[in-house]
């Protein structure tokens with residue numbers, strides 16, 4: 001039995017010199033960081049999408065984001081590992097002046113609307129305009145219709161209309177439900193796939209670079225089939 005092996009006797013031997021230990025310079029390579037900013041009207045579900053992705057849970061009680069929240073997550077993709085820095089902005093009008101500097105510093109903008117609220121969809125034009133004004137075409141923009149769980153009777157924006165709008169404006173498109181956990185992981189996989197190949201721009205030292213590292217949370221995503229979250233039932 002393996003536990004019959006005698007315990008190692010205490011020794012006064014000095015540890016092997018560091019120079020003789022195996023080293024791997026590649027393991028010290030910095031992780032590519034990408035900044036993603038979440039935009040959209042009040043209450044469309046920006047925080048809920050992020051919370052579903054980070055912690056796989058959902059809170060049906062609305063707690064408005066005050067100012068800007070920051071979270072970070074490491075994603076293990078097939079060919080590389082990336083750290084996503086998620087900037088969750090407040091949809092409330094009174095915080096609007098804070099947002100441009102976060103857009104300026106992000107390589108991805110996620111513009112969210114509520115499929116049961118037509119005006120939130122129409123207002124995405126303004127959010128996309130704000131992103132283009134700060135970043136031109138040097139940015140990935142994804143249009144996201146949230147709250148698909150509400151069903152067709154509550155819907156005010158069809159999937160086709162959302163898709164059409166995204167195609168016309170050169171945006172990625174996805175519908176999801178933070179509540180049901182539908183398409184949320186797929187959304188982040190889509191965003192990760194669309195990230196620029198180099199992290200240089202995203203590693204810049206702009207207005208957002210001084211985020212408190214105490215807020216960083218690394219969660220390992222296990223490899224999952226593309227549609228794993230689509231079949232998940234609502235756990236709320």
Ligand SMILES: Nc1nc2c(ncn2[C@@H]2O[C@H](COP(=O)(O)OP(=O)(O)OP(=O)(O)O)[C@@H](O)[C@H]2O)c(=O)[nH]1
Pocket residue numbers: 040041042043044045046047048049059060061062063064065066089090091092146147148149150176177178179180
């Ligand atoms: N039915 C349904 N409700 C949702 C969904 N996502 C969010 N909600 C609810 O919508 C409300 C607003 O969600 P939040 O995630 O706080 O919205 P937000 O966009 O972050 O709002 P601000 O921080 O004010 O900009 C909350 O009551 C959520 O529970 C969803 O997918 N389906």
Ligand SMILES: [Mg+2]
Pocket residue numbers: 046047048063064065088089090091
């Ligand atoms: Mg919020």
